[in-house]
Amino acid sequence: MEIEDKKQKPFLSVVIWIIPLLLLSLIVLMIVYTPDFQNSAFKMKSFFSGSVNYAKNSLNGGNSSLVKSRQKIASIENKLDKLKPVKPYIVVNTTENRFSLRDVSGDTIKTGMCSTGKNELLIAGKKRIVFKTPKGMFTVKNKQQARPWVKPDWAFIEEGLPVPSARSADRIDYNTLGDYALEIGDGYMLHGTLYQRFLGLPVTHGCVRLGDKDLELIYNTLSKGSKVFIY
Amino acid sequence: MKNKLAFWLITCILSIFVIYILVISIVMPVMTKTALPKVVINAPVVKEKSGKGKTENPNPKEEPIPDSLVAKSSKDGLKDIFELRKKENWLQSRFELASEDSMYLVLDLTHNSAVIEMKGIVLHECKVIKSEVSNSITMFQNETLLNWMAEPFTVKRVDSTIPKISFIEKIAPKDTIEANKVEVEPKMPELEDVFIVMDFDRNLRLVIQQNEKPTEKGQKVISDLRWKYQLAEIRRTVQSLTKFNRQPSMPQITIVLPKSDATILYKSLPVNIKMILKM
Known part of the structure; x- marks a missing residue:
């Protein structure tokens, strides 16, 4: 009986390893090919590096950029006002x-x-x-x-x-x-x-x-x- | 001994496969930031009311600014610039749509409001009771998000539980006697339960739900529509898995409005809905 058990053990352990690995692979495939799972992946990513990206890539700029932006905003607001009715x-x-x-x-x-x-x-x-x-x-x-x-x-x-x-x-x-x-x-x-x-x-x-x-x-x-x- | 070797061999192969897939699926897409498609700007001409076509750069965010300035700027400074550019894009989009002759939707998630506008005039303002934004949008707190929202969104497909417009058909009476028989006291049409799905360009899906609990009949109609989209999603997933074709992410925004506001919003906006998003 003992000899038979020893023969089955390696086979069983391989199966025990393979099944979760296959399941894991399937989950990963789902992440790759489905948008819903991708959303979860994005959340993970933002947790790790969101703030770093913000500082690095977020926006190039300085005071000149701020001034330019403010000028443009004022100009567009002015144009928008011109579209509004001039009478009640x-x-x-x-x-x-x-x-x-x-x-x-x-x-x-x-x-x-x-x-x-x-x-x-x-x-x-x-x-x-x-x-x-x-x-x-x-x-x-x-x-x-x-x-x-x-x-x-x-x-x-x-x-x-x-x-x-x-x-x-x-x-x-x-x-x-x-x-x-x-x-x-x-x-x-x-x-x-x-x-x-x-x-x-x-x-x-x-x-x-x-x-x-x-x-x-x-x-x-x-x-x-x-x-x-x-x- | 042979079995042990086979076990480790298989484990190693699978582990390598898993690592490879993880890199390809999670790290690479996020590193390259391809989830939110950028706006394609075709015409940089902004219509002037005077009639003279004036060429302007409608996409000031594309301006390259020296890295030295970035290094000098504090995070707060960057945030200020980000907010200013967001406002600039938002106003530019409003101006662009206000110059046209149709109504448009202004969805402002920072103030929880959905507004029907025309020519820059607020026609109807709805209070957004609850909103939910996909993770794939919220993670992009930077230029990618700015680029994605830079231009108005145009609807590609709309599905709703209520009709855009419904007509009561009436056969003209043959004489006055028949006309008098037909006379009925008019009454306000009952509001049907609302559930709307709008698919916009740049992969955005906007779902509008009513705050009130639907009736039994309404619930069935809403469930049918939800199920239709879930089935489509499952089909898409199966197709992706069988063809090994990676589908683009579809960010979704879900807003909950009072039933009357959701009805007004859907019935008032034109078929070719245009929307400006602020968040």
């Missing part, structure tokens, strides 16, 4: 249906609720009409008091009415837009509403509807050329 502006949040009226310095004058596009696709035969508020930067192109609304085709289609001719008097509506309207292009406007209870909800055909008091303030604060940011 309004920011409209279409997800929460809220607006923020701001002065030139960016301070808030007034925030409140508004209504924006209902994100609806109206299918009328072959026609596809999308009701959504566009996003981006717009400019107030025109300001008008008691502006009548010239109803487009979709206003009739949506109500199941026959579409009148382009110059028909049926298209004129004196109440819908409220007391003031600010045009921002492509037929979109900031205007009042008959449905004040829907403020804060996405119900419009793309325009931004505002409450009477807010609209008055916005009308008086913004002028032609003022920026309207919609996001």
